[in-house]
Amino acid sequence: MKIENYVRDIQGFPKEGILFKDITPLLNDPDARKKCLSILVESLKGQKIDKVVGAESRGFFFGMLLAQELNAGFVPVRKPKKLPYDTISASYELEYGTDTLEMHKDAIQKGDRVLIHDDVLATGGTAKAVCDLVTELGGEIVQCNFLMELSFLNGREKLKDNPIFAAITY
Numbered sequence: 001m002k003i004e005n006y007v008r009d010i011q012g013f014p015k016e017g018i019l020f021k022d023i024t025p026l027l028n029d030p031d032a033r034k035k036c037l038s039i040l041v042e043s044l045k046g047q048k049i050d051k052v053v054g055a056e057s058r059g060f061f062f063g064m065l066l067a068q069e070l071n072a073g074f075v076p077v078r079k080p081k082k083l084p085y086d087t088i089s090a091s092y093e094l095e096y097g098t099d100t101l102e103m104h105k106d107a108i109q110k111g112d113r114v115l116i117h118d119d120v121l122a123t124g125g126t127a128k129a130v131c132d133l134v135t136e137l138g139g140e141i142v143q144c145n146f147l148m149e150l151s152f153l154n155g156r157e158k159l160k161d162n163p164i165f166a167a168i169t170y
């Protein structure tokens with residue numbers, strides 16, 4: 001089975017000129033999901049993970065599956081004003097303007113070994129902001145992993161020395 005076959009191209013979403021990679025067929029098939037999860041887990045080569053940090057919202061799907069499989073905690077990074085307790089925040093640049101992500105300030109302990117997960121690595125702004133949040137709390141980033149990397153957008157460059165893995169590369 002090829003997990004690539006469970007990612008659907010949608011031309012012109014969310015706006016004209018964009019080819020959207022739709023993962024809902026992958027989410028909707030338990031065997032494809034299992035295969036994708038095992039590819040992500042195997043990339044870690046048995047390294048111990050204390051916390052999986054997932055970025056709202058599409059990073060929550062496999063982020064939680066990874067946390068369960070790795071017997072790790074799960075930490076949601078959310079869009080502003082969604083988290084109820086004290087937060088830290090990090091901003092990142094969009095095509096026009098900036099956006100912000102937040103995490104609970106007690107979600108990670110100093111020295112925690114952290115896996116960061118999101119569905120797509122595009123320009124890298126989102127993942128970089130998540131890395132900044134984890135680092136601010138003293139977490140050690142073991143890997144940033146993604147279902148897909150849009151390599152032509154060079155998002156890797158923003159993530160510098162952090163190990164990066166993508167199950168599918170376009």
Ligand code: PRP
Binds near residue numbers: 120155
């Ligand atoms: C999308 C995608 C990644 C991010 C990748 O999320 O799910 O999180 O963009 O882009 P980047 O590498 O250029 O930052 P989006 O902000 O659209 O929100 P969603 O996950 O809630 O759909």
Ligand code: MG
Binds near residue numbers: 055056059126
């Ligand atoms: Mg997202």
